[in-house]
Amino acid sequence: MGNTLALTERQKELVEKIGIFHEQSGMQPAAARVMGLLFVADKRELTFDDITEVLGISKSATSNAINLLIQTDLIDYTTFSGDRKRYFRLKITNWREGLARKINHMTSMNTLFREVLEARKETGAAEDEKLEELIDFLNYVNQELPKMVERWEARRR
Amino acid sequence: MGNTLALTERQKELVEKIGIFHEQSGMQPAAARVMGLLFVADKRELTFDDITEVLGISKSATSNAINLLIQTDLIDYTTFSGDRKRYFRLKITNWREGLARKINHMTSMNTLFREVLEARKETGAAEDEKLEELIDFLNYVNQELPKMVERWEARRR
DNA sequence: AATTTAGTTCATAAAATTATGAACTAGCGA
DNA sequence: TCGCTAGTTCATAATTTTATGAACTAAATT
Numbered sequence: 001m002g003n004t005l006a007l008t009e010r011q012k013e014l015v016e017k018i019g020i021f022h023e024q025s026g027m028q029p030a031a032a033r034v035m036g037l038l039f040v041a042d043k044r045e046l047t048f049d050d051i052t053e054v055l056g057i058s059k060s061a062t063s064n065a066i067n068l069l070i071q072t073d074l075i076d077y078t079t080f081s082g083d084r085k086r087y088f089r090l091k092i093t094n095w096r097e098g099l100a101r102k103i104n105h106m107t108s109m110n111t112l113f114r115e116v117l118e119a120r121k122e123t124g125a126a127e128d129e130k131l132e133e134l135i136d137f138l139n140y141v142n143q144e145l146p147k148m149v150e151r152w153e154a155r156r157r
Numbered sequence: 158m159g160n161t162l163a164l165t166e167r168q169k170e171l172v173e174k175i176g177i178f179h180e181q182s183g184m185q186p187a188a189a190r191v192m193g194l195l196f197v198a199d200k201r202e203l204t205f206d207d208i209t210e211v212l213g214i215s216k217s218a219t220s221n222a223i224n225l226l227i228q229t230d231l232i233d234y235t236t237f238s239g240d241r242k243r244y245f246r247l248k249i250t251n252w253r254e255g256l257a258r259k260i261n262h263m264t265s266m267n268t269l270f271r272e273v274l275e276a277r278k279e280t281g282a283a284e285d286e287k288l289e290e291l292i293d294f295l296n297y298v299n300q301e302l303p304k305m306v307e308r309w310e311a312r313r314r
Numbered sequence: 315a316a317t318t319t320a321g322t323t324c325a326t327a328a329a330a331t332t333a334t335g336a337a338c339t340a341g342c343g344a
Numbered sequence: 345t346c347g348c349t350a351g352t353t354c355a356t357a358a359t360t361t362t363a364t365g366a367a368c369t370a371a372a373t374t
Binding site: 214215216 | 363
């Protein structure tokens with residue numbers, strides 16, 4: 001029983017590209033490939049076995065990856081009555097949120113920088129001012145980013 | 158000859174915090190600690206040996222870390238005549254740029270998503286529309302972010 | 315010329331991450 | 345009750361990443 005989901009070369013290439021992208025954002029390799037596959041496969045919903053077979057990874061690797069992606073809310077699944085399989089699919093809508101969270105993580109450095117500044121013996125050095133400036137910038141981004149998302153949403157309507 | 162730069166507990170704590178933050182952004186552990194140290198040390202400029210001794214890492218680890226940080230433009234050094242040592246220091250001003258670059262990397266996913274969409278057999282499915290929407294959002298961010306930075310700069314003056 | 319200083323390089327070791335496969339579980343249907 | 349399906353779990357293996365230490369270089373100093 002050959003697998004009906006075989007990928008074209010183009011699809012394989014895109015799975016890798018998307019995989020690498022996610023790896024670079026800190027995701028485990030297998031999970032990153034699962035993301036890629038869910039993006040490019042001919043079907044929008046894949047079963048556990050689809051994933052295992054098409055990616056050529058072990059069941060445990062698939063299990064790990066899927067649970068990780070569910071936990072981080074990047075994928076989802078449906079079921080159908082009289083069928084025990086789960087059908088996994090991307091939760092694309094959560095991307096915006098995820099992006100915002102990541103940017104937020106970066107800009108959250110500002111509180112840590114503030115602590116650093118307070119722990120420094122006051123030298124009144126030019127370096128301290130530069131750090132102040134950076135903190136101010138991060139604060140600004142933190143404040144403006146949600147507004148930006150709102151503007152995008154408004155424009156959409 | 159004991160080292161004159163010994164860190165307080167508070168400073169050590171902050172080095173670790175900053176280190177972990179950078180590690181989470183994909184930086185190698187040793188380099189991440191060097192960043193932390195340069196942030197919290199009593200002096201704003203440290204030598205190779207200061208770093209090696211205070212962090213308790215090997216010379217090669219220090220060498221690696223420093224070269225990495227110089228390459229990625231996160232640190233700098235000065236020299237003084239009649240002194241062969243290099244004095245390493247943070248290049249804080251480049252942070253804004255670095256942050257912008259990272260956000261850009263994330264939003265650069267839009268071109269890849271566009272490729273995915275084009276490779277999909279046109280099903281006209283709702284999923285495709287969601288992906289379109291995401292691409293649109295990423296485009297928007299890419300476009301608006303530089304403006305945001307400009308607004309911050311303007312406000313600063 | 316010999317030594318010291320300020321590093322670099324590289325083979326190897328240690329540690330951390332990721333994947334495997336075999337054994338297991340729990341529900342369903344016959 | 346037996347077997348099958350759809351996974352999970354865990355000890356172990358493979359891979360990757362990171363750090364070490366010893367040997368080296370090249371410039372400055374004595």
